[in-house]
Every structure is written in structure tokens, then in C-alpha cells.
Amino acid sequence: xxxxxxxxxxxxxxxxxxxxxxxxxxxxxxxxxxxxxxxxxxxxxxxxxxxxxxxxxxxxxxxxxxxxxxxxxxxxxxxxxxxxxxxxxxxxxxxxxxxxxxxxxxxxxxxxxxxxxxxxxxxxxxxxxxxxxxxxxxxxxxxxxxxxxxxxxxxxxxxxxxxxxxxxxxxxxxxxxxxxxxxxxxxxxxxxxxxxxxxxxxxxxxxxxxxxxxxxxxxxxxxxxxxxxxxxxxxxxxxxxxxxxxxxxxxxxxxxxxxxxx
Amino acid sequence: xxxxxxxxxxxxxxxxxxxxxxxxxxxxxxxxxxxxxxxxxxxxxxxxxxxxxxxxxxxxxxxxxxxxxxxxxxxxxxxxxxxxxxxxxxxxxxxxxxxxxxxxxxxxxxxxxxxxxxxxxxxxxxxxxxxxxxxxxxxxxxxxxxxxxxxxxxxxxxxxxxxxxxxxxxxxxxxxxxxxxxxxxxxxxxxxxxxxxxxxxxxxxxxxxxxxxxxxxxxxxxxxxxxxxxxxxxxxxxxxxxxxxxxxxxxxxxxxxxxxxxxxxxxxxxxxxxxxxxxxxxxxxxxxxxxxxxxxxxxxxxxxxxxxxxxxxxxxxxxxxxxxxxxxxxxxxxxxxxxxxxxxxxxxxxxxxxxxxxxxxxxxxxxxxxxxxxxxxxxxxxxxxxxxxxxxxxxxxxxxxxxxxxxxxxxxxxxxxxxxxxxxxxxxxxxxxxx
Numbered sequence: 153x154x155x156x157x158x159x160x161x162x163x164x165x166x167x168x169x170x171x172x173x174x175x176x177x178x179x180x181x182x183x184x185x186x187x188x189x190x191x192x193x194x195x196x197x198x199x200x201x202x203x204x205x206x207x208x209x210x211x212x213x214x215x216x217x218x219x220x221x222x223x224x225x226x227x228x229x230x231x232x233x234x235x236x237x238x239x240x241x242x243x244x245x246x247x248x249x250x251x252x253x254x255x256x257x258x259x260x261x262x263x264x265x266x267x268x269x270x271x272x273x274x275x276x277x278x279x280x281x282x283x284x285x286x287x288x289x290x291x292x293x294x295x296x297x298x299x300x301x302x303x304x305x306x307x308x309x310x311x312x313x314x315x316x317x318x319x320x321x322x323x324x325x326x327x328x329x330x331x332x333x334x335x336x337x338x339x340x341x342x343x344x345x346x347x348x349x350x351x352x353x354x355x356x357x358x359x360x361x362x363x364x365x366x367x368x369x370x371x372x373x374x375x376x377x378x379x380x381x382x383x384x385x386x387x388x389x390x391x392x393x394x395x396x397x398x399x400x401x402x403x404x405x406x407x408x409x410x411x412x413x414x
Numbered sequence: 415x416x417x418x419x420x421x422x423x424x425x426x427x428x429x430x431x432x433x434x435x436x437x438x439x440x441x442x443x444x445x446x447x448x449x450x451x452x453x454x455x456x457x458x459x460x461x462x463x464x465x466x467x468x469x470x471x472x473x474x475x476x477x478x479x480x481x482x483x484x485x486x487x488x489x490x491x492x493x494x495x496x497x498x499x500x501x502x503x504x505x506x507x508x509x510x511x512x513x514x515x516x517x518x519x520x521x522x523x524x525x526x527x528x529x530x531x532x533x534x535x536x537x538x539x540x541x542x543x544x545x546x547x548x549x550x551x552x553x554x555x556x557x558x559x560x561x562x563x564x565x566x567x568x569x570x571x572x573x574x575x576x577x578x579x580x581x582x583x584x585x586x587x588x589x590x591x592x593x594x595x596x597x598x599x600x601x602x603x604x605x606x607x608x609x610x611x612x613x614x615x616x617x618x619x620x621x622x623x624x625x626x627x628x629x630x631x632x633x634x635x636x637x638x639x640x641x642x643x644x645x646x647x648x649x650x651x652x653x654x655x656x657x658x659x660x661x662x663x664x665x666x667x668x669x670x671x672x673x674x675x676x677x678x679x680x681x682x683x684x685x686x687x688x689x690x691x692x693x694x695x696x697x698x699x700x701x702x703x704x705x706x707x708x709x710x711x712x713x714x715x716x717x718x719x720x721x722x723x724x725x726x727x728x729x730x731x732x733x734x735x736x737x738x739x740x741x742x743x744x745x746x747x748x749x750x751x752x753x754x755x756x757x758x759x760x761x762x763x764x765x766x767x768x769x770x771x772x773x774x775x776x777x778x779x780x781x782x783x784x785x786x787x788x789x790x791x792x793x794x795x796x797x798x799x800x801x802x803x804x805x806x807x808x809x810x811x812x813x814x815x816x817x818x819x820x821x822x823x824x825x826x827x828x829x830x831x832x833x834x835x836x837x838x839x840x841x842x843x844x845x846x847x848x849x
Binding site: 163165168187189192193196197200214215301307309310311312313314315316317318319321322323325326327399400403 | 417418419420421426429430431432433461464465466467468469470476477478480481484485486488489492493494495496497498641642646662663664668669670671672673676680
């Protein structure tokens, strides 16, 4: 569906069903350079099983208009405005990688809008090598190649796919190449207060982190979980792109967490 | 490196799409010879049908063995996904019927495989889809042929059997400027010699019966979604951008983006037309694809050697291959096929049509049959076989002359191929002397 947020047309996937704000809402926030399609294998289940789903493309990403936001703090504020535009009082918030930093900021700035927090493949800070940001400024495609090489785990590099016949690395590359990856990466690099924010929150939380994550290593994910007092699920044998690499296991854990606090 | 994998092509060909993990740790890809798959629960069955999760339901739509082949081909071509079909022709039909409806229009290269020409000229036209045939490297003619209802431009990367190499970057630019996808049949090229998606093609189609399978064992086809076409921006494809009623109003572009076409073909064409590749055929073709890189090197090496040898003989009237200076698309071939432009060559012999027939009847190592891309050397007279249904004019436009012999050069020892051909050429010469 399309919404106007701060005057810009904003696209949000609704899991294939019309959005109904009377149902409990699950908000899915994508990672750097990605879009709502990261959540294709989670959103439809929630939409068809009693929830309403919103998986927006952040401003300037894929199907959403507007200038890309330059800081995680702005993204958190924008998410609060987005929920208001959708007439959602509060939501279960799920974020992947940078998306979870945005979720933390949403929770800091508008805690009343967050029922639960679930982070997937994430950490309290996501330092980015300046060379990668420079590459992204030159060419999003070139930077996407570097990022995806590190982002996906061994199974994906061996061409494994949760959807028969598909190639997730190529799909990710096609999406990232057209999105403002440099702005996103810079925003991640600049955001250093994630753990402090996490310590200040009192919201039921859950982190799903990957054993082969080379972008937000397991150790950093566990440290964030401690600050958040969050439940942890470690999925071994997969990389940073968990919602795409291990969609069923992510969905299974999401269902349990969200059902427990709904 | 392809867009789909960070592994090198020869590694992709051996490993992509399969990790030994079954109960038995089978190193080879197992043959999942089954029609259907048990659902863990009612809820799992329901979520599979509703595309809430990936997985297998029924082997007409997907099959684990076939999926390995699909993922491997997609990775080799650098696509976002692939769908394997029962044959190359069904891959073409599925592509055309997914993108076109009654009242739509296709632009095709003139020099294409005879059965594809028939499909476009006769079969598809019965469904109300028109096709214009143009000399594909003629920039002006191609631009002029585009109509408001044009849905795709089609060509073969190496035309069969005229051996004209399509200038894919130029055609892709014209297609892109008009908001139309470029569909390339890359059967003669294989991803080992040229990845059409790297040069701007949006969709790649294969007859995997040929070099990809490589051993003449099984018939199959593949469609690779390049993931590079913006179906929304084009404005010509409501089939992909508007709600699709048979699937809860799903909008393929919104939902799947770069893999929208592959998902649509899977959901509609495989369901409704059902031209599925059998798991056993997929297994046989997987054995072939594992050695694709090695075989293509040898195919090309033998072809170069045979070209030189044929050109040196007085009983050969002409030789055509894109690697020869006289081929009109030689410059394009050098650009797109630095390793060599495939292993099909054509030549004429003294004695014209009768001489050609004598050659084919006399060779013993080479097989006279209607196929290409076998490891073994194959010969054929297109004028009386694959292109026989075309009118004389259409035959000429397709680059077929009456005396033409098409050779798919195999990977035997080149000494033996030459000896066999020398025998055939002696027979042709005898016919010529008698004329």
C-alpha cells in the first residue's frame, strides 16, 4: 500500500492482504540498501494468520519516494511518523541489521509505539569500513558486491536457496544496486549509541543472530542482547542475511516471540 | 564472478545448488523421483500454497533435483533465478506466453532456429500475438519495428544455422530505451562462452539438451531471469505489476522485484502448461553441466582446427563461422566471444545439394541427426530437415542455403574428425565430377 509520510509517497508491503489497523501490527524494517522484499518469506505468514503487516521501503529506497535519510536517529523518527500515518498506535517491531538500529531509535523516541522488539542479524553498532562507503559512493553495485560477499553465509555462496530455483545473492545485488547504499552505510557508521539506547529500554526483546555472521559478529549480537535483556536465538551455519538465508527458522522464532507478547 | 555467486564458473558448475546434507550424505545430487511432497501439517501445506514459504508441493511446479539444476544455471548465467522446462521450445513458449497476450507484438531476429520461427510465425499468431522479423543487427530496422504493443525483442546470441552473432549490447540498448525486455536464446553460446545478461540481455533461454547437457541424453530447457528489467517503469506489463487474480491478487513485481518474472513463470506457466523437466532428465543434464567449461574449451579448439582445415580444401566451396573474417558479424563475435564463437560451423561442398547429400551419407564417425551440442560430432542438411518447413525466401532470410551442411563439432580427437570429413568430401567430389 502507499502512504504519505512527510509529504512523500511511501510504499509498504502488507503481506498480500489489505492492511487493517484493528489487528495487531507487525512492522518489518529492512537493512542497508535493501527493501521490503527482504521479508517476503515472513510477511505473508503474519498477514494470513491474524496480524496486519507493514514492511515499508525507507525513503528513497525501491518503491518509496523522497530523499534517503542520513542518520539512524532520523530513520527512527520517520518510522514513528510512518506508524502514525498508518494509524497504528503500537506495533511489534522487527528489524534486520541496520533495520534494528532504526528500531532501537524508534523505541527510544516513541516507546509507546513499540510492543516488542526483535532484531535479526544485528548488533548495537555496525561499524563500516570507510573503503566500503567510498566504493558505495562511486557505485552502489560495486559496494553491493563487496557487502553481499560478506553478508551471505557459506550455503548461499554454494547456491543454496530457500525458494527453489532462485539465487538470493543476485536478487540482493539487483535491489542494493539501485538503492542509496552509501547513505545507509554512512548512517550505520555514524551510529554509536545503540548499546546505550538498548540499556535504557524496557521492552520485551528477542535477538535472532547467526553463527556465520561476518558483518555483525555473533559476539557483538550477544553483547547487545545482554544490554537489551533480550532472549537470544543463535542460528548456526548461516550468515548475516538471515531473513533470506534461513527464512523458516526466522519465521518460526518470530511467531513464538510475537505470539507470546501479543 | 557472476552476479549470483562469488565462485568461479567451473566451481559453480560442480557445486552450486547442492550441499550434501541428506540422511545419507550423498555426494552426487540425488534423483528425487517423486510426484509430490508430504506436508508437515495442514498449516505448512497452506503456507506453501500461499507462497508464505519456499518449498516443494508437486513436481510439475518444482522438484529438488530440478531445483539444483535451476540454481546452477542461474548462477552460471548471473541471473536471479531459473526455471527448467521439458524442452528448449517449451522454455521459449513459456517465456512468450508469460509476457504476451492477445493483441501483443514480438520482434524477432530473422536468423533463428526453424522451429522457433514456426512457433513465432504460426503457433503464437493463432493466439493473436503478432511477430515482426527483422535483421537483428540493423539498428534502424529494429527501432522502426517497435510498436506500442511490442512486448519483447528476441534473438539468438548465435543464430542457428546462419551463425550470425547478435550485437547484444546494441540490441539491449534499443530495447531498454523503448522499455522492452530483450530475450536471448543462448543455446549455442552457453554461459561458458558468453553471458548475455552481462551484455544487457534481460532474459536468457536455453535448450539444455545441447551443450549444457552435452551428451545427447535428455531433452530440456531453461529460462533465466536476469533480474535487470524494471517491469513497473516499463508500463507495458500489467501481468507482472497488477494484481494476479488466480493467486490472491498477488503483484509479482511488488512482491518479488528482481525475480518477479521467474516467480510468475513458476506460478502460472508451470502450473497451467505443465512443461516440467523430469528429475531423471535433470540428473542427466547435471552430469553434463559439471564439465561444461572443459568441454567448451575442447569444442572451440576442435572447431578452430576444423575451420582451417576445411578452408584449405578445394572440394569445400565456402565455410562459415563467426570466428572467420568473412562472417558479417565477425567483429561482434570478437567482442562478445573472446574464447571463440561456439562449435557449430557451416560449409558448402562441390556438387551443391547432391554433393552435400553424398558427404552426409559417407561420413561414418559424424552422426547425421537433428541435434547440436553433443560431445560427438554431428552433421545435418538443414534445407531438408530443420528448416524444411520454411518457404525458399524465409529459408534464405534465415541464412540457409540448399548446399549448406551444418556441423556441430564434437570433442573427439580432431585427427579422426578430419579423416572422417576427408572421406565425406571425396564422395562429394565424385558427385561433382559426374555432374
